[in-house]
Amino acid sequence: MKKITLLTLILFVNLLAFTQEKIEKSYKLPEVNIKTPEGQTFNTSNISNNGKPVIISFWATWCTNCVKELNSISEVYGDWQKETGVKLVAISIDDARNSSKVMPFVNGRNWDYEVYLDVNKDFYRAMHVGNVPFTVLLNGKGEIVWQHTSYEEGGEVQLFDLVKKLAAGQDIK
Amino acid sequence: MKKFIRFFYLMFLFILPEFIFAQDIISSGQVHGDFQLDAQNYQPDKDLGITDSTINGKNLGMNAYMNLIYTNGNFTAGVRYETYMHPLGGFDKRYEGSGFPYRFLNYKKDELDITVGNFYEQFGSGLILRTYQEWNLGYDNSLDGIRVKYSPFKGVSIKGIIGTQRFYWDKYTPNSRGIVRGADAEFNLNDIIKGGENCKTKVILGGSFVSKYQKDDPTFKYELPENVAAFAGRINISRGGASLMSEYAYKINDPTAVNKYIYRDGQALLVSASYSQKGLGVTLTGKRIDNMSFKSSRTELNQSLDINFLPPISKQYSYALSAMYPYASQPNGEIGLEGTLDYFIGKGTLLGGKNGTNISLNYSKINAIDKSKINDTTKIDANGTKGYNSDFFTFGKDRYYEDFAFEITHKFGNNFKTVFSYMNVAYNIYVLQGHGDMVYANIGIADLTYKFNAKNSLRLEMQYLDTKQDFGNWTMAMLEYDIAPKWFFAVSDQFNTNMPEEKKETGGKELNYYNIATGYNLGTTRIALSYGRSREGLLCVGGICRQVPASSGFTLSISSSF
Numbered sequence: 027m028k029k030i031t032l033l034t035l036i037l038f039v040n041l042l043a044f045t046q047e048k049i050e051k052s053y054k055l056p057e058v059n060i061k062t063p064e065g066q067t068f069n070t071s072n073i074s075n076n077g078k079p080v081i082i083s084f085w086a087t088w089c090t091n092c093v094k095e096l097n098s099i100s101e102v103y104g105d106w107q108k109e110t111g112v113k114l115v116a117i118s119i120d121d122a123r124n125s126s127k128v129m130p131f132v133n134g135r136n137w138d139y140e141v142y143l144d145v146n147k148d149f150y151r152a153m154h155v156g157n158v159p160f161t162v163l164l165n166g167k168g169e170i171v172w173q174h175t176s177y178e179e180g181g182e183v184q185l186f187d188l189v190k191k192l193a194a195g196q197d198i199k
Numbered sequence: 200m201k202k203f204i205r206f207f208y209l210m211f212l213f214i215l216p217e218f219i220f221a222q223d224i225i226s227s228g229q230v231h232g233d234f235q236l237d238a239q240n241y242q243p244d245k246d247l248g249i250t251d252s253t254i255n256g257k258n259l260g261m262n263a264y265m266n267l268i269y270t271n272g273n274f275t276a277g278v279r280y281e282t283y284m285h286p287l288g289g290f291d292k293r294y295e296g297s298g299f300p301y302r303f304l305n306y307k308k309d310e311l312d313i314t315v316g317n318f319y320e321q322f323g324s325g326l327i328l329r330t331y332q333e334w335n336l337g338y339d340n341s342l343d344g345i346r347v348k349y350s351p352f353k354g355v356s357i358k359g360i361i362g363t364q365r366f367y368w369d370k371y372t373p374n375s376r377g378i379v380r381g382a383d384a385e386f387n388l389n390d391i392i393k394g395g396e397n398c399k400t401k402v403i404l405g406g407s408f409v410s411k412y413q414k415d416d417p418t419f420k421y422e423l424p425e426n427v428a429a430f431a432g433r434i435n436i437s438r439g440g441a442s443l444m445s446e447y448a449y450k451i452n453d454p455t456a457v458n459k460y461i462y463r464d465g466q467a468l469l470v471s472a473s474y475s476q477k478g479l480g481v482t483l484t485g486k487r488i489d490n491m492s493f494k495s496s497r498t499e500l501n502q503s504l505d506i507n508f509l510p511p512i513s514k515q516y517s518y519a520l521s522a523m524y525p526y527a528s529q530p531n532g533e534i535g536l537e538g539t540l541d542y543f544i545g546k547g548t549l550l551g552g553k554n555g556t557n558i559s560l561n562y563s564k565i566n567a568i569d570k571s572k573i574n575d576t577t578k579i580d581a582n583g584t585k586g587y588n589s590d591f592f593t594f595g596k597d598r599y600y601e602d603f604a605f606e607i608t609h610k611f612g613n614n615f616k617t618v619f620s621y622m623n624v625a626y627n628i629y630v631l632q633g634h635g636d637m638v639y640a641n642i643g644i645a646d647l648t649y650k651f652n653a654k655n656s657l658r659l660e661m662q663y664l665d666t667k668q669d670f671g672n673w674t675m676a677m678l679e680y681d682i683a684p685k686w687f688f689a690v691s692d693q694f695n696t697n698m699p700e701e702k703k704e705t706g707g708k709e710l711n712y713y714n715i716a717t718g719y720n721l722g723t724t725r726i727a728l729s730y731g732r733s734r735e736g737l738l739c740v741g742g743i744c745r746q747v748p749a750s751s752g753f754t755l756s757i758s759s760s761f
Contacts, residue, residue, distance in 0.1 A: 053229065056270070057307070064442065065403045065435035066387055067356065088515040090646070094616070097608070101554065121331075122324040123510035126444055126471040127539055130480020133440075134541020135557050135608075146321040146331055154233035154266065154760040160723075173723045173760065179616075179648055179656035180683035 052169040056152035060117065061143045063129040068142055070149055073168070078111035079192040080164040081185065084144075084155050086119050087131050092159040095177035099185075100137050106186060110193035114139045119150050119158060161185065165192050172198055201371075204315055204345070228271035233723075233760035235334065236263040239287055244732065244751035246710055258752075260287040262294075264334065266301075275305040288750050290337040291501070293367040300365055301341060312348040317341040320360060322383040322407040325508035326448040326467045327429040327493065330364070340505055341365045342379060354390025358383045364495050364504050377413035377495035379506055403435040411495050411506060421460060421583050427453045429465075429493060429507075440476045445469065448507075450493060454583075456500050457492040458531055461586030465490035467509065480541040486512045489568055489589055492530035512537040513563040513600060516622070518644050519693065519734070520662040520673055524626040526565065526600045534594055535565030554610040562603045567595030567630075598637075601625040618646040628669060640666035654683045660691075670707070671697040689716045693734060724759040 057071040073080060085092035096116060099106075106112050116139040118128045125145050132141055144150055153162065156175065163172040163185075172188055174181075191198050238261040261284050268277040282297035283290065303316030319341055322328040332339045344362020351357070361380040363371040385405040389395035410428040433446035450465035466489045473482040493507040509528040512535055516522040540560040544551040570579050570587040579587045604622035611617065622642040628635040642664045650656040662675040677691035693712040712734050718727030732751045 053231070064401050064437040065444065066389075066401065067385075088517050090517045090618075094648075101610075121510065122321075122329075122469075122508065123512070124515060126442070126473055126484065127480075127482050129442075130473050130475040130482050130539065130541050131559075132480070133475040133477055134480035134543055134559065136478055136543040136545075136555065146319060146325075146329065148319070151266075151319070152268070154231055154268070156233050156235050156723075156758045156760055157725075174684070174720075175723050175725055175758070175760070176684075176720045178681040178683040178687065179650050179658075180653050180681075183653050184684050 052167070053171075054169055055164065056149070058149040058152050060149050061145065063141055063143060073115055073164070075111070075113040075164075075166075077166040078113070079166060079189050080168070081112060081114040081189065082117060082162040082164065083114060083139075084117050084119060084150060084153070084158050084160040084162075086158055087124050087128060088120070089158045091177045093135075094179075095159050095161075095182065096137060096139070097135065098179070098182050100135070100139075102182070102186070103138055106189065110189050112189045112193065116141045117144050117149060118142070119144050119147055121145050163188060163192065163198075166195070228269065230267060230269050231761060232265060232267040233758070234263070234265035235758040236261065236756070237287060238755045239750050240752040240754075241288070241750065242752040246708055260285050262287050262290065262334075273306055273308045275307070276303070277305075278302040286337075291367070291503075294337065296368050298368060300339070300368070310350040314346045315344075317343050317365070318346045318360075318362075320346060320358070321508070322358075322381065322409070323405055323431055323433045323446050324444075324469055324510060326446055326469065326491070327407060327409045327431045327450070327507050328360075328379075328381055328383075329508035330506075331508070338502065339365055340503065343371070344379075352391070354387040356385050364506070366496075366503055374414055375496075376499075376504060377411040379409065379411050379495055381407065381409035383407040400436065400438040405433045405435075407431045409493075409506065411493070413495065413497060421454060423454060423497065424452060427451055427493075441474045442472070444471045448491065450491060453490075453493065455492065455494065455497040457494065458490055458586070459580050460582045461490070461580060461584060463490050463586040465493075467491045469510070475541075478543040478545065480539070482537075482539045484512050484537045486510075486536070487534045487568065487591070488528065488530060489532050490530075490586070513565065513602060514539070514561045514604065516604075518620075518646070518660070518662055520664040520675055521604070521620070521622050521642050521644060523642075523664060523673070524624055524628070524631075524638060524640065526563075526626075527631060529567075529599065529630065532568035532570070532589070532595075533565050533599060534568050534592075535563060535600075537561070537563035552609065553612065557606075557608040559606045559608075560604070564601045565599045567597040567599060569593035569595045597627065597630070598625060599627045599630050614650040616648045616650075618644075620644045635669060638666055638668040640664055640668075656681050656683070667697075667699065669699075670695050670702065671699055671709070685720050687716075687718050690714070691716075718756075723761070725756070727754075727756045729754045 055070055055073060057069055059067050059069050062068050085096060118141060120128055122145060125143050128143060159177045161174045162170055165171045188198050241258045241260065264279055264281045266279045268275060278299055279301035280299055283294040286292060286294040301317045303314055303318060305314045319330050319332060330340050330342050342360060342362035342364055346360045348358045359382045363376060363378055366376060369375060388402040389398055408430050410426055412426050415423045415425050429448060429450040431446060431448035436443045446469045448467040452462040452464055454460040454462055468487045471484040488509055491509060494504045495506055496504045509530055511526050511528045513526040542558045544556040546553060546555045550556055569590045572579055573585050573588055577584050602622060602624040604620060606618065606620035608618045624640050626638040628638045644662045646660050648656055648658040658679040660677040664673040673693060673695055675693040677689060679687060679689040681687045691714045695709045698707055698709050712732040714729055714731035714733060716727060716729035718725060730753050
């Protein structure tokens, strides 16, 4: 088994060599099935915002910094939406211990985000999230153009600067 | 089975080069990944009980991993490399070493999704099957085998799995552990029934079956069942803001070391009702577990080889002292309930102030289940018997855990954010940690952040735990300075006072856990360095939350995703 895995790794490296020659390709969102708060299946390929930017935020009810970030954004979310039409999709990685408490938690904090449940971290793994909070920005075409881990007070200002650029059609790479 | 998978794998590798040389294929392939490295330097620390011989020359511990995933159209391949040289304090010593414990190939097209190799999967709430990974806790029970997912019509999805679980670095051999196989079906009635999409009430039904096979041990005094089956049924109903979720699981007789080899069957019931609307959320959850430990090896007593997941129904606390006495589900039996309330007091009101105020309340109570003798001559839980009888809805005499807490979040003006919380807990430390009696504690926490300008902020965290049992009182203070979005600097100290006399007599010392840390974030890359003593627990600092083991010395963490 080890030999086969090593062979596969060598193949990966070769594939990498081929892909390096190409121009920077677009990084499309992985297509993974997650759940709505009502328990219905939702595929991440359906995350869209009519050509406007999308913020995807991985969070959990037990992650104090995630809650602080989403509270900070909630204070200015209305203004952000008016100015750029941006949408924030909050992906909760709470497992079966907390998943039924997620929507009451969200509503009890007056958040207006689109919330989905990734109870066994399928989307988290596909997106290579290491720790929460983890934020991803999608441009109008649904391509991943920026990612960031951790949150500190005022970090949402930098996030909004990037959202404004995306809304204006600029490239932020 | 193994030979078939190996053949399948080799086939892929031989066919792959044909695709590589086709231009279309190259232009659409991508590689992405992530990695994390945690290294700790261990100093002898007499007070923490860490001596030169405990360290045994291993004064540097390091855990690291790298995940790589290649995707191209409908095809995905992934691999993870892990190395533990030596495993960090708090991680099982059997992790020592390096290798590729996780690799898979996946093909997805329309309604079909096939994975060969290692995979993580959950049926319903996980009561009979959940394989998952928590790197920071050293938990990985992935299944190595085949998973097929298929959706024959809209609203119906079926999954089938077969495989063997990961056990540190041990390769599967026929009698080392069991084979797990199972199937799950889920029906979204709103999609199946004509006109259902327009119905305001949403109903989802699901059913699952999981069976494990492990050869009987002819030398063992009892005859052991080789195939143990478990079944579960679930329903999810929601309408507007109201929601009801329920799952019931049943397992046939499964005598193992965990349940002391009794032949009683197992049951689990989880019911959760909630209501939420803008500004308000309420939940009420009830749970009963009766003999539901489900492992792929009869003799395993630690946290490895669990096939299922029994969610604890108490709040998951995030601050160091409120997470001091955490509850863990008791697979042999427990019954409990939990209620939560989240309320937002709007802006412009007296209590809401300029920005609004959030109030959260939670309560939970978990007891042993009722157990009575099966007949006059047999003790409860006697090996080789049916164990006990139990009245379904009765709470047993022993209290395992009871807590009540509230948390208030409020922002004063434009620059000062506060979180205040209070918690009261009764913790059966004998059942949960194997020593002592009941611990009764009161915990108060203040988490204050002052923002000087757009980029600079200062956070002060003050915590106090008051108890007459266990280690006595704890006081904790942390000061963190952040320069958003890249830098953080933090100093903290946790110290112990009023230790009970009995503990001092057996060598207990009132200790001081000091720590200084700094870190840098750029995009998805994070580097953090800290020095000092750390108590084991959940740590939220420098922008993220992570589980950390006990240590004394330097700690370095590097992580990134690409």
